[in-house]
Amino acid sequence: MAASPAHPSPGNHPHLPASPLHDLMYGHIYASALRAVVLHGIPDLLAGGPRSAVDLAARSRTQAGPLYRVLRLLAARGLFREDAGGTFALTEGSEALRAGVPNSRRAAVLLFTDVMYRRSAEGLTDTLHTGEPGFEAAYGAPFFEYLVAAPDAGRLFDTAISSLTDGVNAQVAGSYSFPDRGTVVDVAGGRGGLLREVLTRSPGLTGVLFERPETLADHLLDSGETAGRWRTEGGDLFAAVPEGGDLYLLKNILHDWPDADCLRILATVRRAMAPGTRLLVIDAVLPADGTPDPAVALDIVMLMMLRGRERTAAEFEGLLTRSGFRLRGIVPTPSLTSIVEAEAV
Structure with missing residues (x-):
């Protein structure tokens, strides 16, 4: 019996491609998913070849279900590759997220998804009124002064910028x-x-x-x-x-x-x-x-x-x-x- 037009079969569902508006609305979700897999070392665990979410979860001490869903989201954007059996592999983009590889972007991802950047971005609404940087409103000091007073943030910044400029x-x-x-x-x-x-x-x-x-x-x-x-x-x-x-x-x-x-x-x-x-x-x-x-x-x-x-x-x-x-x-x-x-x- 043919599927009703009102209820198309799963294989023939007429999905619409994501629009620019959709990508913008979900931008913070993609960034948070990216930060999560980097912090849990998933790209490094995939260096030896494809692995299932269950295997990756056991090695990273995470939960297989949530990890699979996050990897599936990032795979849809080309950051990982998922095969028909649910195993994940690195792509060119995620290869650069490994620690210690030439031109690694791991530190840069951790910097630009850090809370100090997120809070500063949230301040753009007020910046449009005041012209003042959201960072200064959130942290009460100019950015570079803050980095001197916050050594961990300063080290992250220096490491990330060095990694970005080495190839440049x-x-x-x-x-x-x-x-x-x-x-x-x-x-x-x-x-x-x-x-x-x-x-x-x-x-x-x-x-x-x-x-x-x-x-x-x-x-x-x-x-x-x-x-x-x-x-x-x-x-x-x-x-x-x-x-x-x-x-x-x-x-x-x-x-x-x-x-x-x-x-x-x-x-x-x-x-x-x-x-x-x-x-x-x-x-x-x-x-x-x-x-x-x-x-x-x-x-x-x-x-x-x-x-x-x-x-x-x-x-x-x-x-x-x-x-x-x-x-x-x-x-x-x-x-x-x-x-x-x-x-x-």
Whole structure:
């Protein structure tokens, strides 16, 4: 007997594809499911091959029923692969969630699904009224000040950002024609990952890593390829930066700050530079025509957490021109960031 049109058989149910609105409404559910499987080490348990939810539950000390349902949800988004027998396997996306693998995104997932990001996102309703970051309303302090006072959060942030930028450093260094000779000054360059990559690729260059002293204590420049070609200098990028460099780098710095502070930073850097010296501002560059771009989501993270923003090419040019620079061009990279090349005038 044929199934009634009002009650279609399970195999022929006319499901509608998920709409963008559906995905947005359920976004926090997907994020929470992702965090749960990462915290319970499920991607690492699947490293040796497919396993059933019952097996995974026994190994992770979780409940098989709830675990199966969460994995099924994430498999529907391509993060895992489920076969007809209910076993799950890694995909390219979940392979990157394992601990200790190259370009692991485990720490990044734990950072961006952390309660401090969730609470800041919940504050967007008030941010639209006040213009103030939701983070500051929730925690009573600017983001970076809070990280200093909360060591666990600070370590998570540093680990996650390092994991996200390790691959980017190679992509940036490989996308720009660095000179054969001279001194590169990496301003607020973190632990020095980008400078190390640049010096490794260009044996004739020397480098200066300029950062806060507490960050320099854990720098990454001690490697055989760069021996004798670098030094560190501690300080405040709003006060003064090392003079005499032939090329200056500002990677993922300007997007942390509003325009007024960016102008202060750029003015400080310009005072250290001779006319004709090059500056590379390495940040995401938003399309001006509304073309979809992943940096648009990063711009909302800036709105939630800090007082900075992502910018278009015209906005970068405006800041640079007002600070004594001339925009030379923009070099794309395979990563989210581009290289905005400027010259001191």
